[in-house]
Amino acid sequence: MTSPRRIVPCLLLSGSGLVKTRRFSAPQYLGDAVNAVRIFNDCEADELILLDIHVCRRAMAPRYELIAEIVSEAFMPVCYGGGVTSVEQVRTLFRLGVEKVAICSSAMENPGIVRESSRAFGSQSIVGVVEVRKKLFGGFECHYQAGRKKSRLDPVTVARNFEAAGAGEILVNNIDRDGEMTGYDIDLMVSVCEAVNIPVIACGGAGKMDHIRELFEKTETRAAAAGSLFVFHGPHRGVLINYPTPAEIKAVQN
Secondary structure: OOOOOEEEEEEEEEOOEEEEEEOOEEEEEEEEHHHHHHHHHHOOOOOEEEEEHHHHHHOOOOOHHHHHHHHHHOOOOEEEEOOOOOHHHHHHHHHOOOOEEEEOHHHHHOOHHHHHHHHHHOHHHEEEEEEEEEOOOOOEEEEEOOOOEEOOOOHHHHHHHHHHHOOOEEEEEEOOOOOOOOOOOHHHHHHHHHHOOOOEEEEOOOOOHHHHHHHHHHOOOOEEEEOHHHHEEOOOOEEOOOOOOHHHHHHHHO
16 A cells, blocks of 8 residues: 655754745754744654754764754754765764655765665665756756755656665755745656656645645656745745645645
8 A cells, every 4th residue: 555645844954944935045943953843843744854954064974962952853854965075974863863854965975875874774775866957958956965066867766766766765855946935847757757666755845735736747756855935934034934724734744
């Protein structure tokens, strides 16, 4: 029996707090990460994705003390990404209570980290992150280091490489759609989902629940991740942490 499709808040860490970016730039401060996690606890979110863009942009190691503080408050599984460059770091994150580790930049330069980590801890715990941006004359290109470096590889190739290396899931993070709240890129998600046999998570573009419904109706994506949808409210993007009710989730899953 196929598991229900998931709706996952994606939170960005920068400095000591949460931010929300727009096309991977112009971060807007949202507040304390622990407080946000407590609100998602109350809303009964099933899962959280936590990406530390602070360490990604500075080639730093994961900030274990901060991660431990956040994870200790979470009543749901947490997938963490940011600054992971070794199997030992992955091991430390799992010891802190992280359930999944998302790997992007280091895996683009050294796919061996995905292979070694999946062998050591199981494929289900390793997520390969595909950061995607449209090219000037058509098609897509994968980036890394929080969108700053180009790989010259397309998302289908990178997703297949992650699957071959042992990743249990693929997170497609669309740079062009990040924070725009205009909907997911359906064609992109169809192409990636058709290319691999492991679950794919879409991130970048959700501005309303109808965008998630469209994603689930038109693609085989197994999870919809969103940031702006769950941290902003109204046309002026006022900060308000929120999450859909069980009835609203069921309505888009069917």
